[in-house]
Amino acid sequence: MTFKELGLAEPILKALEAEGYTHPTPIQEQSIPILLQGKDLLGVAQTGTGKTAAFGIPILHQLYEGISLRQTKRKVKALIVTPTRELAIQISESLTAYGKHTGLRNTVIFGGVKQGKQVNALRGGVDILVATPGRLLDLMNQGFISFRDLEHVVLDEADQMLDMGFIHDIKKIIAKLPPKRQSLFFSATMPKDIVELSRKMLGDFERVTIKPEQATAEKVEQGVYFVSKANKPKLLIHLIKENPENTLIVFSRTKHGANKIVKKLDQAGIRSAAIHGNKSQTARQKALSAFKEGDLKVLVATDIAARGIDVEDLSLVVNYDLPNVSETYVHRIGRTGRANASGIALSFCDKEERAYLRDIEKLIKQSVPRMPEHQFVDADTPSDDQPMPPKKKQGNSRNKNRNRPGGNNFRGKNNRNTSRPKKRNDSSRSE
Numbered sequence: 001m002t003f004k005e006l007g008l009a010e011p012i013l014k015a016l017e018a019e020g021y022t023h024p025t026p027i028q029e030q031s032i033p034i035l036l037q038g039k040d041l042l043g044v045a046q047t048g049t050g051k052t053a054a055f056g057i058p059i060l061h062q063l064y065e066g067i068s069l070r071q072t073k074r075k076v077k078a079l080i081v082t083p084t085r086e087l088a089i090q091i092s093e094s095l096t097a098y099g100k101h102t103g104l105r106n107t108v109i110f111g112g113v114k115q116g117k118q119v120n121a122l123r124g125g126v127d128i129l130v131a132t133p134g135r136l137l138d139l140m141n142q143g144f145i146s147f148r149d150l151e152h153v154v155l156d157e158a159d160q161m162l163d164m165g166f167i168h169d170i171k172k173i174i175a176k177l178p179p180k181r182q183s184l185f186f187s188a189t190m191p192k193d194i195v196e197l198s199r200k201m202l203g204d205f206e207r208v209t210i211k212p213e214q215a216t217a218e219k220v221e222q223g224v225y226f227v228s229k230a231n232k233p234k235l236l237i238h239l240i241k242e243n244p245e246n247t248l249i250v251f252s253r254t255k256h257g258a259n260k261i262v263k264k265l266d267q268a269g270i271r272s273a274a275i276h277g278n279k280s281q282t283a284r285q286k287a288l289s290a291f292k293e294g295d296l297k298v299l300v301a302t303d304i305a306a307r308g309i310d311v312e313d314l315s316l317v318v319n320y321d322l323p324n325v326s327e328t329y330v331h332r333i334g335r336t337g338r339a340n341a342s343g344i345a346l347s348f349c350d351k352e353e354r355a356y357l358r359d360i361e362k363l364i365k366q367s368v369p370r371m372p373e374h375q376f377v378d379a380d381t382p383s384d385d386q387p388m389p390p391k392k393k394q395g396n397s398r399n400k401n402r403n404r405p406g407g408n409n410f411r412g413k414n415n416r417n418t419s420r421p422k423k424r425n426d427s428s429r430s431e
């Protein structure tokens with residue numbers, strides 16, 4: 001299947017070609033035909049699957065086809081609501097790229113910055129509006145936005161919106177949209193509240209599911225180090241120093257934890273930056289740009305801030321803390337291995353996180369391969385189900401260093417020849 005076979009308008013095909021997209025990803029292949037028929041859609045999929053283009057392309061196509069009907073002043077005909085500023089900016093950039101030959105205009109609005117510029121952009125007229133819920137509702141209430149001409153609405157990352165407490169804002173926004181519209185609803189997971197919300201929002205819909213375990217199992221190589229809390233910084237520093245060419249995102253469960261990691265790395269002479277909710281929008285954008293440009297190799301992020309971050313050539317994701325919500329693990333490791341690329345995700349698991357690891361393995365229906373023993377093991381580190389190499393005789397210093405992570409580097413994009421995370425029943429025993 002090619003994009004041409006999906007029957008898309010020529011200007012869109014031209015833009016996709018320029019983007020280097022040759023074939024639709026599974027979610028695109030399944031969703032685009034449904035959406036081109038004007039039907040509603042429930043998409044169960046995470047970012048990294050090509051979701052943005054799956055909804056963006058058919059919306060652009062339909063708006064482009066209806067262009068001759070358009071009145072002189074542009075009116076908002078499509079609305080995309082997404083939880084974070086980073087994600088909103090990214091969606092807007094993708095729409096600009098896919099729609100660059102269509103003459104359609106989009107703009108993005110989000111909180112944390114002054115509203116003046118956003119209001120001016122709206123006054124100038126836009127076809128597609130990408131927004132985070134809080135600022136959207138605010139500007140709607142101030143009378144800056146009219147949805148009288150709205151034809152398409154997308155609710156993106158619905159489960160994340162729920163986690164972030166946006167559910168009431170979302171309900172208020174939906175209540176103000178014209179009932180005759182095409183509605184798209186995307187969520188990585190479908191807890192009860194989300195199912196209810198989707199029922200309220202969608203009419204007669206079709207469902208497309210891209211299983212997270214497919215995405216993780218197929219594309220991302222995984223590994224877990226058992227390491228005590230106290231030794232996590234040392235192991236991280238060691239991994240970074242052993243693989244200086246690689247770009248990596250380090251995930252921390254808390255904002256405070258993220259700041260602490262940056263400090264530890266700084267003390268070790270490694271430049272990094274944290275992005276999380278307590279950082280200003282400007283600081284977050286600056287860190288993200290430096291990271292995307294390759295000026296900064298290490299980004300330390302909390303889950304919410306990192307949702308939707310799309311960085312090409314991201315070699316490695318490190319789960320410095322294991323998430324207590326298993327789905328979050330899938331989101332995190334999806335930062336690497338975007339679209340058709342492969343990636344590596346390494347997790348640090350301390351004694352208290354063992355239960356989280358078990359939950360994650362249950363969700364992804366596979367065991368995360370255990371990384372070989374490393375020099376930062378200490379008394380706090382459980383090692384019951386590691387593929388322990390045979391016990392070395394005491395005082396055998398040659399063997400001591402054999403299983404250090406440095407000798408078992410992850411295979412980064414610039415480091416193809418180093419060894420992979422070992423499978424649980426892999427034969428590190430035979431050494």
Ligand code: AMP
Nearest residue numbers: 021023024025047048049050051052339
């Ligand atoms: P998304 O899930 O929308 O965040 O997309 C993940 C990444 O996949 C982005 O970097 C897109 O540019 C890329 N992408 C989306 N669709 C395709 C495609 N058909 N071929 C190649 N890359 C794609």
